[in-house]
Amino acid sequence: MAGIKPGSGPCAMSECFCGDGKDVRGMEKECDRPYHCPYGGILFRKVSIIGLVLFSSFLLAAIFSSFLSPCDPWDRFEPYLPPGQDHILGTNDLGQDILSELIYGSRVSLIVGFGAALMATTIGSSIGLLAGYFKGMADEILMGITDIFLMIPQIPLIIVLAAFLRPSFWLIALLMGSLWWTSTARVVRSKALQIREMGYVQSKRSLGFSHLHIIVSDVLPNLSQLVMPKFLLSIASAMIAESSISFLGLGDPSMKSWGMMINFAFSRGGFINGYWWWYMAPGLCITIFVLSIVLIGSFLEERDESIMGQQ
Amino acid sequence: MLSGKKATRYAIALFLIISLNFFIPRSMPGDPLTNLLGEDISLTASSVQELRERMGLDRPLSQQFLDYWHDILRFDLGYSFHLHRNVSDLIYDRMKWTLLLSLPAMVMGAILGTLLGARAGWKSSALRRTQTGFIMAIYCAPPYFISLIALYLLSYKQGLFPLKGFYSTGSALDIAHHLFLPSAMMTLFSLSRNYMIMKGSVLQEKGSLYATFARAKGLYDEQILFRHVFKNALLPIITLLALDFGFILSGALFIEIVFSMNGMGSLIYDALLSRDYPVLQGSFLIITIMVVSANLLADLLYSYLDPRVRWQ
Numbered sequence: 001m002a003g004i005k006p007g008s009g010p011c012a013m014s015e016c017f018c019g020d021g022k023d024v025r026g027m028e029k030e031c032d033r034p035y036h037c038p039y040g041g042i043l044f045r046k047v048s049i050i051g052l053v054l055f056s057s058f059l060l061a062a063i064f065s066s067f068l069s070p071c072d073p074w075d076r077f078e079p080y081l082p083p084g085q086d087h088i089l090g091t092n093d094l095g096q097d098i099l100s101e102l103i104y105g106s107r108v109s110l111i112v113g114f115g116a117a118l119m120a121t122t123i124g125s126s127i128g129l130l131a132g133y134f135k136g137m138a139d140e141i142l143m144g145i146t147d148i149f150l151m152i153p154q155i156p157l158i159i160v161l162a163a164f165l166r167p168s169f170w171l172i173a174l175l176m177g178s179l180w181w182t183s184t185a186r187v188v189r190s191k192a193l194q195i196r197e198m199g200y201v202q203s204k205r206s207l208g209f210s211h212l213h214i215i216v217s218d219v220l221p222n223l224s225q226l227v228m229p230k231f232l233l234s235i236a237s238a239m240i241a242e243s244s245i246s247f248l249g250l251g252d253p254s255m256k257s258w259g260m261m262i263n264f265a266f267s268r269g270g271f272i273n274g275y276w277w278w279y280m281a282p283g284l285c286i287t288i289f290v291l292s293i294v295l296i297g298s299f300l301e302e303r304d305e306s307i308m309g310q311q
Numbered sequence: 312m313l314s315g316k317k318a319t320r321y322a323i324a325l326f327l328i329i330s331l332n333f334f335i336p337r338s339m340p341g342d343p344l345t346n347l348l349g350e351d352i353s354l355t356a357s358s359v360q361e362l363r364e365r366m367g368l369d370r371p372l373s374q375q376f377l378d379y380w381h382d383i384l385r386f387d388l389g390y391s392f393h394l395h396r397n398v399s400d401l402i403y404d405r406m407k408w409t410l411l412l413s414l415p416a417m418v419m420g421a422i423l424g425t426l427l428g429a430r431a432g433w434k435s436s437a438l439r440r441t442q443t444g445f446i447m448a449i450y451c452a453p454p455y456f457i458s459l460i461a462l463y464l465l466s467y468k469q470g471l472f473p474l475k476g477f478y479s480t481g482s483a484l485d486i487a488h489h490l491f492l493p494s495a496m497m498t499l500f501s502l503s504r505n506y507m508i509m510k511g512s513v514l515q516e517k518g519s520l521y522a523t524f525a526r527a528k529g530l531y532d533e534q535i536l537f538r539h540v541f542k543n544a545l546l547p548i549i550t551l552l553a554l555d556f557g558f559i560l561s562g563a564l565f566i567e568i569v570f571s572m573n574g575m576g577s578l579i580y581d582a583l584l585s586r587d588y589p590v591l592q593g594s595f596l597i598i599t600i601m602v603v604s605a606n607l608l609a610d611l612l613y614s615y616l617d618p619r620v621r622w623q
Contacts, residue, residue: 148324153557153602156595163583163591164339240453247455248583283456290451
């Protein structure tokens with residue numbers, strides 16, 4: 001196993017890429033860690049349960065927006081109301097209820113996050129799998145492409161493309177999904193490189209099973225443990241990116257989104273006039289949502305690593 | 312030194328990115344002339360024709376591509392009709408400020424992040440767990456949001472720092488006063504990323520045999536960390552820092568927007584509002600070239616620092 005293990009801890013968000021040790025260090029090294037309990041065991045498990053609870057409540061809010069929100073997020077009441085009885089979190093410049101906006105905004109975050117992460121994980125896993133399993137020329141070419149994609153600054157590219165194309169959140173999810181797969185590809189590749197040398201794969205190969213069969217029945221199931229936390233962490237980074245792009249005013253104007261709420265609060269004087277509730281609530285929502293995903297993701301990673309350690 | 316394979320990858324990356332910049336405005340919906348000049352510019356029919364000729368849009372695509380490369384090699388990134396200046400001059404002016412804001416912060420963030428992260432990964436204590444929780448929250452928050460809160464609390468409520476801009480009188484002290492808060496935010500942002508990476512890296516190294524051996528030899532805890540483990544754990548960080556450079560730089564753009572500073576971030580933000588495409592594209596190109604160079608630099612540094620690579 002590589003020196004820095006695939007996605008070690010919470011650092012495995014897309015950009016930081018805790019990739020395979022081979023590329024980072026120029027050599028491979030055996031995993032030599034018999035015991036491991038980095039986050040103080042039980043405490044860490046508790047924290048990740050909190051993460052799960054938070055995550056599911058956001059999920060429920062997104063699914064049942066229309067039931068949960070006190071009013072229609074597009075309805076207008078008195079503007080600039082501070083948090084109070086009628087409107088628990090206050091109203092914005094158009095008099096729209098902030099709580100309802102928040103609840104509806106969770107949809108965009110989730111759709112973009114899940115969409116982009118699903119696409120990125122699929123592309124990344126396929127490329128990593130092919131490169132790692134077939135090695136040789138395929139590996140050279142695919143990893144070369146990955147290296148090039150890794151260097152493109154994603155946010156500026158998305159900004160340029162979104163400026164030309166009229167923004168919609170599907171487009172943003174699509175763009176992110178097609179740029180965000182690199183770290184998954186590298187992690188999956190290094191795992192696939194290991195798996196292909198395992199006894200059960202070698203014996204199947206010598207028995208004459210096809211590559212496709214071996215990949216589907218032996219390699220893929222072993223990758224799922226690795227890919228799942230990667231998938232979660234891609235959701236987190238896609239959500240931050242979505243909110244950043246909406247903050248620039250490139251969001252989908254037909255949908256409520258947290259980033260856009262902050263953008264309006266910032267550009268329409270909510271900030272200068274001290275209407276803190278207008279931008280604090282969406283900002284905290286993004287942070288807590290992302291935090292919950294990162295907690296669950298890093299818990300899964302740690303768990304898998306301790307399972308691997310015991311073997 | 313840089314292997315031939317890696318050098319080819321860098322060359323291909325640069326070629327593809329610069330070419331991408333050529334094809335984006337020409338392949339997007341709408342008139343390429345508008346896409347190249349930016350929107351909201353009123354032109355008469357005759358000037359449209361003249362501009363079309365001057366931009367070479369009436370020539371075949373292959374010829375345009377060659378002309379484009381010719382321009383790029385002379386650092387000609389086009390002309391902004393909104394700001395009435397050459398894009399390369401604009402970027403040169405603004406980039407200085409962005410680098411002044413972000414480079415010191417990146418260095419500070421790297422140093423503090425690796426040191427704190429290494430200690431947090433090495434030994435867990437109640438204080439360090441709280442610290443990790445705090446840094447993790449920053450790590451998960453969008454950088455512009457944290458900046459907004461800091462700006463509101465420290466500048467707006469307390470009046471400790473100026474509300475906007477890079478300078479008001481222009482003296483060094485004045486600039487430092489303006490830069491302090493955004494730089495601190497940048498540092499926090501970059502610190503949180505390095506902290507998480509370094510913590511994971513030290514956790515990996517901690518269980519390795521040489522660390523156990525050092526302990527058996529009777530070295531003190533912190534000595535093992537900083538004499539042995541730190542060096543090994545730091546190596547991957549160099550590459551990660553370079554890969555992160557683009558991301559941190561993007562973060563700087565957002566922080567500039569929040570603090571209304573006239574750097575690249577505000578340039579891009581204003582260009583977005585007025586759909587000033589040449590500025591957007593030029594900025595993207597320059598940022599990308601900077602990121603690619605940072606990676607190249609890290610690769611060179613890495614092959615120099617890691618004896619295992621050096622002696623191959």
